[in-house]
């Protein structure tokens with residue numbers, strides 16, 4: 342599990358690429374510049390780790406494109422100590438970015454194979470989540486609610502109600518919504534029943550799947 346000068350150099354180029362694509366938040370850029378993305382990928386793909394592309398991980402899933410990770414993270418506006426919920430732990434890369442920004446992170450993954458792998462791997466490289474959960478993200482995590490922000494990293498056919506309900510007042514939900522193509526959508530909770538909704542760019546994610554079994 343090496344992180345060499347070559348990797349660091351490639352990572353800096355990646356930071357420049359996503360900066361050019363419009364990412365401005367200095368803390369987000371610094372996190373992408375720091376986290377060894379190549380360690381989150383299966384060995385065969387290590388050469389591709391610092392291209393701004395999504396890549397396959399285990400269980401037919403993908404590690405999201407760095408630009409997408411940065412874009413969603415920027416929308417969350419994470420402050421140190423925020424309680425954050427992620428749906429779709431996958432490789433744990435997005436989780437590491439959130440932890441690097443100081444989030445107390447809870448993350449749910451429904452594929453057991455990925456859950457087990459990432460649960461072992463993240464602490465090994467120094468990223469410790471509050472809790473990684475094997476379960477169904479459609480339900481959120483009522484036991485730990487409310488959250489300062491919630492991020493969904495798979496394409497949701499609709500916005501699960503529990504996720505809106507588990508936001509603090511002033512909290513933010515960032516969720517790609519749609520079937521084939523998803524519209525990045527930001528909800529800000531303004532009151533008990535009031536939400537402000539912003540529809541942003543188009544993205545492509547693997548689907549948020551309902552009840553496995």
Ligand code: SAH
Nearest residue numbers: 404429431432434435450451478494549550
């Ligand atoms: N955040 C990840 C992206 C992984 S892709 C990363 O940085 O690598 C999306 C992930 O969402 C996949 O791992 C998939 O298994 C998971 N997923 C799909 N449906 C889900 C659901 N209902 N609940 C929780 N996780 C889900």
